[in-house]
Amino acid sequence: MLLRFVIKRILLLVPILFGVITVTFLLMYIVPGDPVLTMVGERYDQQTLEEIRHDLGLDKPLIIQYIDYIGRVARFDFGRSFITRRPVAETIRERFPRTLLLAFSAMCLAVVFGIGIGAIAAWGRMPWLGRSLMTFSLIGVSIPVFWLGLLLIYLFAIQLSILPPSGYGGGSLRYLILPALTLSFASMATIARVTRAGFLDVACEQFVRTARAKGLSERAVLGKHMFRNALIPVITIVGTDFGSYLSGSVLTESIFGWPGLGRFIVQAILKRDFPVIQGSVLFMAILFVFVNLVVDVSYGLIDPRVRLQGGRE
């Protein structure tokens, strides 16, 4: 049953991956003007232009170019930068671990604090605390991440001068704190809301009443019966958010000068380096698709009902 569910999900990926590849391929064709002109700049003669066009295969019919493109993608060849002439895949390999580090730290913060805040808010012994925590999480979902980042820089780097305002610092913890906190904020807030709702939902369920009625300790009721069921929806959030973090936390990385994938693509856009834009968008989208697959499958593992219905929609 589970195996069939997994295979079905993987088969569903095939048309999606083709679609993603097609979209990124076509992106290059809606570029106004000639990409080759952008590449060579002001100084060019007709001959060089034709040569470059031939080298890039841009003189072939569209359909042949498309097939070539799919072939290259299958070999993880994402093209070369117009400007540095460096293969895009190489830069991605270099930058991805940094994005991963940031994404992972942010997710850990979000999960720990989000579940904590949500559980306290659902507890209901201190209504004022619950209410203020929920107001805090409402602001958390509404605050623009780039503005939050700037406020944190202003407070901790400019006013208090206890943390560096930006940079990577070889991956040291001091440099990681502010960007990770900024990135985690919205997920933390959503996780808090979902956790609270989950606990409140589960608290009314029959099986919780049964557990209490048969005399289980409050700890056992919470730990064994409520926790697991209340947290199922949290997994979806963790999965989708982690997926989008991995695909380059574009805004956060730009503000903090974090040399990951997100900043890479922003720099490419500013320089109009189209192969880099195309290659990195494709890489990120493929990554996003696979992370979502993992989320779907793990969802099926935890909640057998999902397997029967064929997946979350």
Add this chain to the structure above:
Amino acid sequence: MSIRGRFVEGFLGRGAARVGLVLFAAVVLCTLLADVISSRDPVDIDLERALMPPSWDHPFGTDPFGRDVLSRAFHGARLSLGVGFLARTISLMLGLLLGVVAGYFGGRFDSIIMRLADITFAFPTLLLLIAIMAVVSPGLVSLFVTLGVVGWAAMARLVRAQVLSIKEREYVQAARSSGAGHPAIIIRHILPGCISPVLVVYTMGLGMTVMAEASLSFLGLGVQPPDASWGRMISSGIAFMRTAPWLTVFPGLLLTITVCSFNLIGDCLRDALDPRSAPGRRAAQRWR
């Protein structure tokens, strides 16, 4: 009590809804009265008044060109809200059209449209927006068309699901057996049943769309100068964080309040229209 009465009570009975409406009304008021509240022109350059901190004369201070930040921020509200509503309306139209076609007619239409939706969902949304905005020529029109087009898929999926469930109801069967044509059935019987979920998703998406516009403008891919947009104002204030933090603080505050109001209204609308849904059951895509 009538259904409408119950809805109004269920909606306005929530403190959060009232707070959301008040915040939204305040932002709209700022937008409409931008010229009355501040007599200063948002693009009026006056270098003698450059980078003045907040004062009675300039409640939000002035920028490096001596322009009044309050006036620029209020005019920016016009732009942000305008782009937000326009983009959502485009998503709504596309989503309704494609969702109804997919759900009602089914078959090949359905599978093509839904595969397209899957592909749209395969991209992290902000990334797709960035990629498109990077290759089309910049400007307001491409901005809201892109935002609107990218948002179609969620709307279409929702409408399709709704249509599928309504289509099999008895009153629709009855209409069909009494000889009503497809257009009549769709307009008279199916669309009315889609209104409330569509309204909820429309409102919830507003906050996200306004945020997306600000994010794109922040990256320099959205609104182009000299137009004032909140995202643009925040990004141009970065260089002056140390000396003139008001340049970034106030536009960001307005942006947060606006998004907050949409989120509050959207949440309460959903709870009032569909009591079964627990708060927070959705996994929303956000902008970072």
